[in-house]
Amino acid sequence: MLPLVALVGRPNVGKSTLFNALTRTRDALVHDEPGVTRDRNYGVCRLDESRPFVLVDTGGIAGENTHLESVGLAGPTARQARSAAEEADLVLFVVDGREGASALDDEILRWLRKSSRPIFLVVNKTDGIDARAAMAEFSRYGFDRMFAVSSAHRHGIDDLLAGILGNLPEDGDAALLDDDPDRMRVAFVGRPNVGKSTLVNRILGEERMIASEVPGTTRDSIAVDLDRDGRKYRLIDTAGIRRKGKVDEAVEKFSIVKTLQAIEHCQVAVILLDASEGVTDQDASVLGAVLDAGRALVVAVNKWDGLDTYQREQVEALLSRKLVFVPWAEAVRISAKHGSGLRELFRAVHRAHASATREFGTSEVTKALEIAYEANPPPVVRGHVAKLRFAHPGGDNPPTFIVHGTRLRTLSESYRRYLENFFRKRFKLVGTPVRFVFKESV
Ligand code: GDP
Numbered sequence: 001m002l003p004l005v006a007l008v009g010r011p012n013v014g015k016s017t018l019f020n021a022l023t024r025t026r027d028a029l030v031h032d033e034p035g036v037t038r039d040r041n042y043g044v045c046r047l048d049e050s051r052p053f054v055l056v057d058t059g060g061i062a063g064e065n066t067h068l069e070s071v072g073l074a075g076p077t078a079r080q081a082r083s084a085a086e087e088a089d090l091v092l093f094v095v096d097g098r099e100g101a102s103a104l105d106d107e108i109l110r111w112l113r114k115s116s117r118p119i120f121l122v123v124n125k126t127d128g129i130d131a132r133a134a135m136a137e138f139s140r141y142g143f144d145r146m147f148a149v150s151s152a153h154r155h156g157i158d159d160l161l162a163g164i165l166g167n168l169p170e171d172g173d174a175a176l177l178d179d180d181p182d183r184m185r186v187a188f189v190g191r192p193n194v195g196k197s198t199l200v201n202r203i204l205g206e207e208r209m210i211a212s213e214v215p216g217t218t219r220d221s222i223a224v225d226l227d228r229d230g231r232k233y234r235l236i237d238t239a240g241i242r243r244k245g246k247v248d249e250a251v252e253k254f255s256i257v258k259t260l261q262a263i264e265h266c267q268v269a270v271i272l273l274d275a276s277e278g279v280t281d282q283d284a285s286v287l288g289a290v291l292d293a294g295r296a297l298v299v300a301v302n303k304w305d306g307l308d309t310y311q312r313e314q315v316e317a318l319l320s321r322k323l324v325f326v327p328w329a330e331a332v333r334i335s336a337k338h339g340s341g342l343r344e345l346f347r348a349v350h351r352a353h354a355s356a357t358r359e360f361g362t363s364e365v366t367k368a369l370e371i372a373y374e375a376n377p378p379p380v381v382r383g384h385v386a387k388l389r390f391a392h393p394g395g396d397n398p399p400t401f402i403v404h405g406t407r408l409r410t411l412s413e414s415y416r417r418y419l420e421n422f423f424r425k426r427f428k429l430v431g432t433p434v435r436f437v438f439k440e441s442v
């Protein structure tokens, strides 16, 4: 699994600011798209693209009997955050360098030290003050690894990142990835009760004889290889793939960390929705995680069987409104229970996968840019106009195009969208985000 790092500290020391500094993507794939809820507590740090890890902000977590329970830590998210801290590969204990050590810090640290997790001390808000003196304030805690940072100004973040990466285990599920290029990695994600286990077991049930667990993966994550209609798949579980022979085993609880990990390891994420419930905030947050990761996406609208014609029309209308920010994603109506719609689902997964992994040549990409540019050059912005010179492919899953030119900063959001749509149409890309990286020529 992807390593897990937990931010722990009392309220107001700057945990969420640090969280944002670490999880902000460099060239954000989707900027703040309306309709996508970012789950503030969980994110993936990709500042080093080759070594992503899951970051959890535990909120103002505290010891068992403390007054901090009043900070609003009851509820499932807080419980999850707290158990995440207990399972983390590394804990970042965040303190406020301006205020110095407080009784609450002492208490939290006592709680943290009850578990044997490695802990770094992160002294935040060291902008504009003497960082050494601030660190000295905390020397009585006896930490080997202390970092002075200013999350707000992104000072010290690179050193902290290097320290984190130097102390994290390798991704335990890398075995999921390096393998047969013809085997498509598909994850089934979604909030609890949308029907993930029913769907996956239905798919496996049909093909039980040729499904096999993937060796070399960690015990907690479950992936199953499947051959179906002459195609090879690796199904990556977030909750419900039950091991063969243990069909009655209780289905695991929803885990945000596992969801992020499954998304990271897949090429295509199938997000399940419950047709009778529309798109909830939690659904939108899982969608946001898929978009952040740049994965191909298929929306499976499940439990379609339970609706009458009128309800179906209502759901259709609702979905088209709620999913406007991912117009490129295909939505398929299915019933996991009855097994209907599965053929269409697999077709959509194939289309998304083919688009996401299509290989491009430099000449076709530059050609596309030229035609797009000539048909509709960027408008003049305050006397300046961007020039687009050439483009080349920059990777797949998602398809990435590197565009070179001058004054690219002046390119408006709507012009960027025009380019994206032009490329999508020309290359018939469906079911996948598309990423543009703009490079200023010198
Ligand atoms: P949390 O409750 O621990 O998540 O803390 P927040 O991230 O919400 O930050 C609390 C306050 O401290 C906010 O007003 C932030 O703007 C401020 N803050 C966070 N990081 C820094 C920093 O590095 N320097 C300064 N000067 N202020 C910061």
Ligand code: GDP
Pocket (backbone or CB within 6 Å): 190, 191, 192, 193, 194, 195, 196, 197, 198, 199, 239, 240, 251, 302, 303, 304, 305, 306, 334, 335, 336, 337, 338
């Ligand atoms: P998970 O938590 O996402 O794995 O969801 P489950 O697969 O455990 O399903 C939750 C509930 O929804 C169970 O009671 C299922 O029987 C029910 N369910 C799943 N798929 C369907 C479906 O296609 N139609 C109907 N009517 N119910 C379904």
